[in-house]
Amino acid sequence: MIHHKGKIALMLLLPTFAYLIVFIFYPLVDTCLLAFSNPAGPLENFRRIITSGEFWKTLRNTLVITGIVVPLQLILGLALALFVNLRFKGYLFILYIIAIPLALSDVSAALMSYSIFASTGFLNKLLMAWGWIERPLYFFGFRFQDRAFWVIVITEVWRATPLVFIILLAGLQAVNKEYLEAANVFGFSPWQKLWKIVLPILRPSILSALLIRTIFAFQVFGVIWILAGRDIPVLAGEAYYWQTVVYNSNISSAYGLIIAVVTILISWAYITFLKPKSFEEEAV
Amino acid sequence: MMKKTLIFILCLLIVLWFCGPVLLILIAALTPSAEYYDLARLVPTKLTLTHLESLFVRLNGWKATLISIQTALLSIVISFAIGLPAAYVLTRYVFKGKNLFRLTILLTRSFPVIIIGVPLVTLYLRIGIADSVLGVSLAHSSMILPFIIIISSSILGGISVEYEEAGMVFGLTRFRSFLRITLPLALPGFAAAAIYAFVLSWNEVFISAIINLTNRTLPAHILNTAMTSPDYFKFAAGTVMALPAMIFIFFTRKYLMSMWGISLK
Numbered sequence: 001m002i003h004h005k006g007k008i009a010l011m012l013l014l015p016t017f018a019y020l021i022v023f024i025f026y027p028l029v030d031t032c033l034l035a036f037s038n039p040a041g042p043l044e045n046f047r048r049i050i051t052s053g054e055f056w057k058t059l060r061n062t063l064v065i066t067g068i069v070v071p072l073q074l075i076l077g078l079a080l081a082l083f084v085n086l087r088f089k090g091y092l093f094i095l096y097i098i099a100i101p102l103a104l105s106d107v108s109a110a111l112m113s114y115s116i117f118a119s120t121g122f123l124n125k126l127l128m129a130w131g132w133i134e135r136p137l138y139f140f141g142f143r144f145q146d147r148a149f150w151v152i153v154i155t156e157v158w159r160a161t162p163l164v165f166i167i168l169l170a171g172l173q174a175v176n177k178e179y180l181e182a183a184n185v186f187g188f189s190p191w192q193k194l195w196k197i198v199l200p201i202l203r204p205s206i207l208s209a210l211l212i213r214t215i216f217a218f219q220v221f222g223v224i225w226i227l228a229g230r231d232i233p234v235l236a237g238e239a240y241y242w243q244t245v246v247y248n249s250n251i252s253s254a255y256g257l258i259i260a261v262v263t264i265l266i267s268w269a270y271i272t273f274l275k276p277k278s279f280e281e282e283a284v
Numbered sequence: 285m286m287k288k289t290l291i292f293i294l295c296l297l298i299v300l301w302f303c304g305p306v307l308l309i310l311i312a313a314l315t316p317s318a319e320y321y322d323l324a325r326l327v328p329t330k331l332t333l334t335h336l337e338s339l340f341v342r343l344n345g346w347k348a349t350l351i352s353i354q355t356a357l358l359s360i361v362i363s364f365a366i367g368l369p370a371a372y373v374l375t376r377y378v379f380k381g382k383n384l385f386r387l388t389i390l391l392t393r394s395f396p397v398i399i400i401g402v403p404l405v406t407l408y409l410r411i412g413i414a415d416s417v418l419g420v421s422l423a424h425s426s427m428i429l430p431f432i433i434i435i436s437s438s439i440l441g442g443i444s445v446e447y448e449e450a451g452m453v454f455g456l457t458r459f460r461s462f463l464r465i466t467l468p469l470a471l472p473g474f475a476a477a478a479i480y481a482f483v484l485s486w487n488e489v490f491i492s493a494i495i496n497l498t499n500r501t502l503p504a505h506i507l508n509t510a511m512t513s514p515d516y517f518k519f520a521a522g523t524v525m526a527l528p529a530m531i532f533i534f535f536t537r538k539y540l541m542s543m544w545g546i547s548l549k
Binding site: 027095098099253257 | 305308309312321323325373377389422487490521522
């Protein structure tokens with residue numbers, strides 16, 4: 001029986017391998033093939049994208065949204081995790097309340113924002129009821145891109161902060177109470193305890209939260225497509241547009257490939273440059 | 285006392301910030317359209333189900349909802365069928381390359397699912413499952429399967445292998461021993477994982493919108509029609525998409541930390 005073990009293990013793993021090959025590996029290869037195939041030469045699709053002028057706007061939007069949203073989520077998520085970890089009476093209730101957005105799709109969250117910021121939405125009605133404004137403020141539409149941008153930022157922060165919060169709260173459970181008691185003996189201030197003890201222990205959790213949020217921020221799509229359409233172009237939105245509206249799979253794949261490459265670069269940067277010591281142990 | 289008041293105020297702010305939008309869209313979905321477009325009417329005087337009804341009946345919402353449910357259920361079945369044996373191997377066998385396998389699975393978690401959509405469209409056309417529930421389910425499994433493998437192996441790892449071996453001593457085969465002894469113990473955890481997987485599929489929009497053009501899931505259907513629909517339909521749609529997911533998460537709240545914690549590392 002014992003020498004069959006290897007064979008059984010292999011057999012049980014086979015479906016997973018088959019799935020990964022057909023649904024991850026093959027699409028990856030095919031995306032490359034599509035992205036580099038054009039009668040005018042292998043790089044023609046990318047040349048078209050880069051020279052279109054739209055591209056730099058698209059890339060800039062994606063980068064700016066990521067650059068604003070991810071740090072905000074980290075700060076808010078950390079604050080919420082530290083707060084809930086005080087374990088005051090009823091903290092579990094607050095924990096579940098904060099978890100609500102975890103269940104929601106980006107499309108749902110975007111529509112919730114829309115119910116608040118629409119021209120006849122709750123915000124405008126409230127401001128008018130208070131007499132602060134005479135006529136409604138507009139947040140959406142081509143002329144109001146700057147405002148739509150901030151609505152998108154707020155929505156993304158609202159939607160994904162709970163994810164960071166949960167990871168950091170899980171990480172906080174690893175902070176040994178005795179360290180903090182020892183710190184009390186040495187007369188550390190709460191601020192010192194946070195910087196010298198809690199944050200260093202939390203480092204692996206912070207890194208994995210940052211990594212996962214940065215990767216997904218680069219794929220941001222639903223919220224933007226609902227609230228701004230192509231007025232605020234982003235990489236994933238362009239991939240969607242070229243595939244479903246223009247029916248050009250090659251350009252769409254090229255955008256997909258750009259997202260994939262950036263994702264790989266981000267993961268690589270986090271893992272090598274920041275050299276989180278315990279990250280690998282925790283990941284494996 | 286000061287500290288207690290401060291905690292209370294902070295809790296109040298948190299509840300307002302996180303529940304507010306959910307409550308507001310629910311109210312907006314139930315507000316009669318005349319009152320919604322009246323800027324002077326902040327609080328509706330009466331509530332109506334007309335928008336929800338027309339979303340389901342006139343705007344094909346029923347069909348999209350059914351497709352969403354079918355897709356999610358089929359994704360769960362596919363992911364468990366493929367993932368459970370792998371999870372079993374990860375906890376019960378020692379073999380070369382085990383850590384590499386685990387790492388590969390973890391990496392697929394952060395793999396951008398966006399890029400599998402376009403190639404799958406042509407693949408599905410060739411093998412004849414274009415525009416079908418099966419096609420989207422298979423694609424959704426790419427984000428659900430890694431999660432199922434990771435969470436199931438952690439659930440199975442928590443159940444001592446000795447029970448199973450005891451069963452085998454008494455003459456059960458390995459498979460029957462797993463079925464009769466380990467599986468019942470693991471079932472609550474698996475149920476929570478399945479619910480979480482349901483939410484993942486229910487919420488996914490990009491892949492569903494790219495792969496299916498007529499048999500669209502609810503989010504994909506909304507994404508396509510939202511731009512051209514009146515506002516109150518958007519709110520009805522947003523509510524319909526939000527409620528089941530919130531209810532499901534509520535039932536699995538005990539697993540919140542372990543589920544999201546594991547799925548993220």
